[in-house]
Amino acid sequence: MTAADPWQTAEIAGPKKASVITKPAMVLAVISRAQHPVLLIGHNAVTIDIGGRKLIDYLLDLARVKAIPVIATGHANRALKARGYTGASIMPAVEAGHRIADPTWNGPDGKGPCDLIIIAGLPYPMAWTLLSGLKHFAHHTKTIVLDNTFQPNANWSFANISVKEWQDNLEAITADSKSGGETDV
């Protein structure tokens, strides 16, 4: 068993598996190359605590600094609104996946088809199946997962990492977001 096995042990996908994010700069590089990225925030982001700060706060930092449109799924929008963020599109995760897989959909902001979807805070199995749908049917879109559990169906995912390691990564990503760092993927 390695840290880059699926978090849920039996959720083996197939021959095509995610690349492991080994440093925060990879995330920034992926984001900076995207023309129309979208950040999908699941409801678990509201309650997941990372060193005294909620996952949703890190994600909001990223959305604000990089001006990435947000899709709020589950009931995540309530927490976004409480934080003063009112611009999220609200839809079920599977509906978001269905639209993203359509290369003619112009994204939540109407600016063009999503070429990168950043996902965090969904229940693990739901993210797994949603990413599978995108892996197979959204050839124009890359996927990156910012949870601390390995998602084999993404293009990029963290391995199964500790909360501390996750915190360090998220802090670096949001800090570098502000400074605009870049690296090779």
Add this chain to the structure above:
Amino acid sequence: MLPLTEKKISLTIKEMESGLGRIKDLSISIGKLSAADWAEPEGPTPYPSLTALRSWDRTLLSRYQPFYMPFCDLCCLCTYGKCDLTGTKKGACGITMPAQQSRIVLLSACIGAATHTSHARELVTYAIKKAGRDCPINPGGNAIGVEAPVIRLVCGEKPEILADLETVLDYCESQITALLAVTHTGQEGNPLDFESKVLHAGMIDQVGMEVADLAQISALGYPKADPDAPLAALGMGTVDTTKPVILVIGHNVPPSVAIIDYLHKEHLSDQVEVTGICCTSIDATRYSPRAKIIGPMSWQLRYIRSGIPDVIVVDEQCIRTDALAEARAIHAPFIATSEKNCLGLSDRTCDPADAIVADLSSGRLAGVLILDPEKAGEVAVRVARTVAPARKNARIQTDPATIREQASACTQCRLCQRACPNDLKIPQGMKAAGAGDMSLLAGLYEACVGCARCEQACTKEIPVHSLIVAASAERIKNEKFTIRTGRGAIQDIEIRNVGGPIVLGEIPGVVGFVGCANFANGGKEVAEMSVEFAKRRYIVCTSGCAAMSIGMYRDEEGKTPYEQFPGDFAAGGIVNVGSCVSNAHIAGATIKIASIFARRNLRGNYAEIADYVHNRVGAVGVSWGAMSQKAAAIAAGFWRLGIPVVVGPHGTKYRRMLLGRADHDADWYVHDQRTGEDVYAGPAPEHLFVAAETKEEAMVLVAKLCMRPNDTTRGRAMKLTHYIDLSQRNLGTIPDDIPHYVRTTADIPVTLKGEITRILAQSDWKERPIPDPTLLTRDKPSPSKER
């Protein structure tokens, strides 16, 4: 092969001179249903073949497109494989990933439909044996005129006696066989044709379920469409453990009936506890409200391991396949009673009861197979009474010191959490328990679905599930609830009373909570959602394990939902129709609205009635923790009627959703039967099969999916009020799709007039007509298109 209808022979001779003499008014019927003189005109699709309703299916599927989410990238169904189907790759047989996913969904639906239909065949055979071939089909006496809405609609038949149901089952079995053949390598290749057959399997499943429940209601004297069906005890805490306790598990009630009958015959009814898990227990309480329901299938391990059951009797479906091993571990004699579930046991069906009782009571045999329900019933009672005294004395309780000792062996490797389908934080619970604090471990009890994968993963062989249950001992003692026993069908008078308000939209919707709630906190969430919608004056229907989950919570006054809300099919009612097979009555109620309220002909008239239900009856199914293939088939039956189904997050594992695109206006035009024009009716309902991530999201979706093109302005305003209110409470905002659902300013809820008028003004909203809607455009080709 000739269609089934043509295999029937009906010969009538008014008058004939023959060598034998003069024959007058002779009528001979072979293979005909008894109501051959049913006057209702026959529609276009009696006993529909695999493709008879393909056009209707394509109409639905052009709006509600599959969004596939493969659960595995490979196909391993034949020896060409494994084949990698990733992306656009094809398998060795040429199959694509979309087709493969639909094929797996079809397999799943076939398994479900076959299971219900096989169950129905056994029940019909049993009922005929018990009550005779001519036993009238009687789901509700004079209160019910449309006795079998699904059978009337699909088969074009009006069954009157039990024997009539055999002909209906012949049809179901032939269709399921053909559908299963479709999944063979190198048969169907188009995903939408696979999907059409999924819908066909779902429709057949509904027929099978209706047959099963009609047979048992008619022959076993269950409540007959009774809104005031009696309350029964529910929960582990209701069991009198000083008495011998029999546990029945499964779905097929004859062994349970035999146990109850034997107890009655021997005047032992108050001396032995008959307890059950899963639908067989629901049906046992329909037969005798003295029977007690322990809980849904997720209660199997926790109840068996409690050591309370003295004898375990299993029939079929949803039984843990290691139930025999679990019974052995607590030294409880075990009786299997179904040909479908023999579990390696020796067949003692033909042996004398005395000999079987002696073998089980002495421990010479851990379990037996008895394929005669009456004998199984007698043996179960006698063995329970024999072994109970010694077992009561030997029952072992896991005390806190033992829990602490076993939990302290935990190495915090987290493999248990990674094996848990709900990602429960078991390691934290173990760590705390090892230090003497049981609270975290006990806190997992409600969220645990009792699968015990944690134990399989543990390298230290810690009995993780048992420790969670042991830490929750006090809570379990207080599992004392009530459930209204399954009432069966909906009365015609109820349909007359609510048909208008439902179709006009003034009752905001019919919400059916069905299937198991096998999801972390799923039971509690199903109970909360059902209460929320009942308070909002929706009609809440339920069945099976969901019906149990609803009963397992109390309000501040200590009342269960069944004590808070009436059992009428009326606004604000919580209607428990019964076991899994009783689901047919929920679909049947929507069909009966078309028949009784709208006076549409049902007979073999599927597409017209489904079109009616889809456009006018604001019904939504919720299957929150569904896991089985039966749930897949049940959902498919609702889809073909055009009824949306919402599932929980694990429902994405059903491999595909059926989703509408509200942003594609062209998808939402209907034919206005008044004007002959095609008019935009809005995305109502927006999806046919959709997974919600949380209870909060699900409730908003349900309110939205109850909207129908036919709603009156008053009805639409009411539906919008609930949709907006639920959205504001749960998602913190007014939905941004409101302009899709406001057709005229009269649709706007009075209390929200200012806000919504402002939203409409900011969009390109224009007033539009309210159509008399249909998707069936008889005067031009079907709107379906190849994809």
